[in-house]
Amino acid sequence: MPSVDERWGEKSLEVVDDLDTRKAAILNAVVTEYIGSAQPVGSQHVVDAPGVNVSSATVRSDMAALERDGYLAQPHTSAGRIPTDKGYRFFVDHLTGPSDLDSGGRQQVRQFFDAAHGEIESMLERTSGLLADLTDCAAMVVGPSHESAVxxxxxxxxxxxxxxxxxxxxxxxxxxxxxxxxxxxxxxxxxxxxxxxxxxxxxxxxxxxxxxxxxxxxxxxxxxxxxxxxxxxxxxxxxDGSEQLFVGGSSRMAAAFDAVDTVRSVLTILEQQLVVVSLLRDIIDTGLTVAIGAEHGVEPLASCAIVVMPISVDGAEAGTIGLIGPTRMNYPLALSAARMVGDQLGERLREATPR
Amino acid sequence: MPSVDERWGEKSLEVVDDLDTRKAAILNAVVTEYIGSAQPVGSQHVVDAPGVNVSSATVRSDMAALERDGYLAQPHTSAGRIPTDKGYRFFVDHLTGPSDLDSGGRQQVRQFFDAAHGEIESMLERTSGLLADLTDCAAMVVGPSHESAVxxxxxxxxxxxxxxxxxxxxxxxxxxxxxxxxxxxxxxxxxxxxxxxxxxxxxxxxxxxxxxxxxxxxxxxxxxxxxxxxxxxxxxxxxDGSEQLFVGGSSRMAAAFDAVDTVRSVLTILEQQLVVVSLLRDIIDTGLTVAIGAEHGVEPLASCAIVVMPISVDGAEAGTIGLIGPTRMNYPLALSAARMVGDQLGERLREATPR
DNA sequence: TGTAAGCACTCACTAGAGTGGAGTGCCAGA
DNA sequence: TCTGGCACTCCACTCTAGTGAGTGCTTACA
Missing domain, CATH: 3.30.390 (Enolase-like; domain 1)
Incomplete structure (x- = not known):
């Protein structure tokens, strides 16, 4: 029986939200696997995951419990499980420790900001491209508002x-x-x-x-x-009321979904500056960093997850970074990329802003 | 036997480029039908078209001739015909008379420019949205260059x-x-x-x-x-060398193609400002108004057609309008929309530009 | 010579049957 | 509480007609 404080990598599994250690480990394994493969995950694929030292039969019964509790779902009776929005939510809240970008990504970000030049607007624009490259998601960058400027x-x-x-x-x-x-x-x-x-x-x-x-x-x-x-x-x-918005890498949405309809409706949303800006604003206001599936309340984006990261300059909010992808997006990657790029961008904005 | 100067609607069919009146009428019918249905067109669907007063058997033999000459193609032996790039080219050059937008479209354009306010950049941006709405294509608007400004x-x-x-x-x-x-x-x-x-x-x-x-x-x-x-x-x-580019309605590309791969590669191109601007420049420089399929030489856009329309202010070129869609786009609509919006935009730019 | 009618042929598309396999739930036993 | 075994489910795939829209070709006719 694995002890409660067993750890692997940077993640720690604890008893939270009705889920014991092993169920959390199984959920973790299912989400991770599904993010990579986009295929329903069966009990056999999970037995070798760290923290799961039981047979597939036991995994099955745990999976059934996870499904009862709403963390997993089954496309049909004899298929594996896929995570529900609630499952992703648990994954993001409890199973994704604060992680850093890999060294390649870190270097890419550093190079970008070392070479960054020109005016703020073009830098924000190119930042959206950088984020899209790093995460394979569509990226949104909202510039600072001019509210308090004289x-x-x-x-x-x-x-x-x-x-x-x-x-x-x-x-x-x-x-x-x-x-x-x-x-x-x-x-x-x-x-x-x-x-x-x-x-x-x-x-x-x-x-x-x-x-x-x-x-x-x-x-x-x-x-x-x-x-x-x-x-x-x-x-x-x-x-001037609305801040400037830069959207980059929207072509990534075409690769993320196989239904053309979904792609179309997501792109349609991304074309509406006001909608996007207020969407990001809403998510931040509800205190979230990640909005999964229906959580953001925009119906056409029900199969999407959105990662937001406020950019702060000297403690004041000076813009927002957003990433949008399918709910099975790579959350650890997206979060770490958003965090690092947000920090660097804030730094750059601080230099370029008086006082 | 139909006389050479038989006409219908606004189109006139003449003997040009090896195609006699009836073959041109058949090609016209096939292209028109295919643009609407996206399905291969059989000989039976064509017999009722104006200018084609012959049986389906005769149409078949004409279609076979059109295929031999490269205007039509067959997906497989027992399917109907679809136009080739050469077929579209003939359609655009000889079968599409200068036409106007329908009254709804004309009114939409007039309302837009009557209500247009604000600075040039935002007007160009919104113009790209208008064009996308009118034509159901992705629209590109290139702003005036500042080359000659002091x-x-x-x-x-x-x-x-x-x-x-x-x-x-x-x-x-x-x-x-x-x-x-x-x-x-x-x-x-x-x-x-x-x-x-x-x-x-x-x-x-x-x-x-x-x-x-x-x-x-x-x-x-x-x-x-x-x-x-x-x-x-x-x-x-x-x-400042490169002109400003505004792309609107790129979500329309998702509806136009059923292959997600195609959508993705087209969107990727549209994200590259320099590529798009020089692409439009190239097409204009070769003297074309419409570039179909491989004519523009950009491989990922091989299944696209591009309509370009220079905007002129007092005779000088002051920007470009571009429309991009599948090769089976509605050419008459796209051409008339581009022409009308281009004229109006030129008018507006003339007012907003000194001297 | 151009057009029409008839006919055999092609081939994508669909539906139905059969099969393999990945997956499940359940149960008895350690 | 966990495991191994077992029966079951159902998707995905293949194979097999059958259908129908479409063709090309050949022959007949004005």
Whole structure:
């Protein structure tokens, strides 16, 4: 009889949630095997697993118990078992210790961030590709929100006879622009004048707090430009509510499922930025790191699992990493990759962000 | 015997490329039928098509001739015919007259562009979604290149102790940014000073023509900032070579093919921006509007057809629209949608672009 | 010479029967 | 409580017609 604190690898099996040591070991073996093979796992395949020192007959009776308790399911009477969402949940919660990426993956991540250059947006974009490569899942990267940023610079640039651009630089390094049409022919001095007034009005404020009447400059043309510019700022603030999303490696979903329908519906979801961002937000808000099957409540993703990892910079949340794959995805790999990439990305963002 | 100038609908059949009127009508019927059903088309299904007033036996002998000439193929001896790439090519070149979108589609496009607002990038992004909706294909939209644009404004904005942002506004309304690290603690007057010198150096020049030594300002700190800023401009110019690409509706590829492998390889291509942009470029350069099957030379896309449509603003090329779907895509629909959306988009870009 | 009608043939697709094997549940015994 | 044995289940596979949509060919006719 195996002792309760028997260990193998980095995993420890304890009596939790109604499952004794051996049942946990069997569940562990079934999940691991099924993640690799995608085939129902029979009792014979499990007897050699560590922690299971009993015959297949005993394994069978344990498996029957695990099925009664909802951890395993049988596609049909004479088939092996596959894990249920509850089974995966137990696996993730109790059988997956904190593990690191293998050395190859670690090196890949390090090389990536050593070579990372360019602006934040393109780095986030390429990070989604890196994550997809590492985990063979589709990867989502949500950029930092600009909520708490204030206007560091605002400028009016004339582009043509009747066109000007309002360019705003926020304190977190984000740059936003919006074009405005000018009714009259405005010369550069008027624009410069309006630019100065606009700066006086907006500098140091959060984008969402700008609005209201601007102090009149005394010049009719300047005032007209000014009000158009402020309207542009308000539009910017409205459109800025949602964070930027980068999705990479969605082609991996095609390899993960054999039903084309499933692939299609998952891809359709991934194309909807708002849905994805709020989905990740919801999962984090419920305190989860992994949402399995129906747990996230998005029906077309019922056969998917989602791993989320908030990116923090100096303790503040500065974005999110998400991985999406089939429920039989490689959780240890996905979790460790998300953790390491998240840490590194946070580090990089900290360097690139002022204060 | 049908006369040579017999017409139906908007299509006219003429004797071209070895195909007499009836063979062309049969080919037309086979392609149209196959595009709809994705099933091999037998001689019986064709006898009722307009322009084919003969028995199925005669159709069979014509089909055999079309097969000999490479326009049709047979999956196996006792199956109907499916079009070859050459068959689609003939269909597109000779049997697809210039047609318009149906009224529903036209209205959808008009509504879209009436409601279009915001900046160019987001409009291009949403345009890719519109095209995908209209055609049920994956859509690619390549934004205007900034090749001929000159620097209209350049500015240095301090972000923190050791961080500043170089913000460039180009004459076509594009805004680019690049962060630079400052070794010493630089105060705002130094930044402003450097900003002025930088403007003197860069204004009016194309981004790619900036470089070389800047006139020394006499202040050591200012010069240090200046050289870092110029280096940033050079980096910008280098990274700016490739145009922006927006891909929408890639989930449609999952519905178009039944082989998951094909879906995967097509999606993998669509994820590679450089490949897609140069692919569209190549097709346009060879003078094609539609590239069918192997014509574009990208092996994983051998079962795809690509429709391209350059967007022109005042005669100059200002981007590209691309549609990708299976070779049995609805060519008339794709062509008319691309044409109409391309026109409207060009119109919009003209309004939003100075001069 | 071009078209139509008839006929034999091909071959994917389907349904049904048979078989092997992987898997199960149950039970008696250590 | 565990094990070995046993009967049972049912999927996956193969094999065998049978069916039908489709063909090519040959002959007859205007």
């Amino acid at each position: 206007v560091r610079s605002v400028q009016l640039v004339g582009l043509g006879q009747h066109l000007a651009l309002v360019v705003v630089v926020l304190s977190d390094g984000a740059v936003q622009k919006h074009s405005i049409e000018l009714s009259d022919d405005i010369d550069d001095t008027v624009l410069a004048d309006a630019s100065t007034h606009l700066a006086a009005h907006a500098l140091g404020k959060a984008l969402t707090h700008i609005g209201g009447p601007v102090n009149p400059s005394g010049d009719k043309q300047v005032d007209a430009v000014l009000s158009a510019a402020v309207a542009a700022l308000v539009t910017m603030a409205a459109g | 620097v209209r404004s350049v500015q240095l904005v301090g972000l923190g102790q050791h961080l500043a942002l170089v913000v460039v506004v180009l004459s076509d309304g594009a805004v680019q940014k690049h962060s630079i690290e400052l070794s010493d603690d630089i105060d705002d007057t130094v930044l402003a000073d450097a900003s002025t010198h930088l403007a003197a150096h860069a204004l009016g020049k194309a981004l790619t023509h900036i470089g070389g030594p800047v006139n020394p300002s006499g202040d050591k700190q200012v010069d240090a900032v200046l050289s870092a800023a110029v280096a940033a401009l050079v980096t910008m110019a280098a990274g």
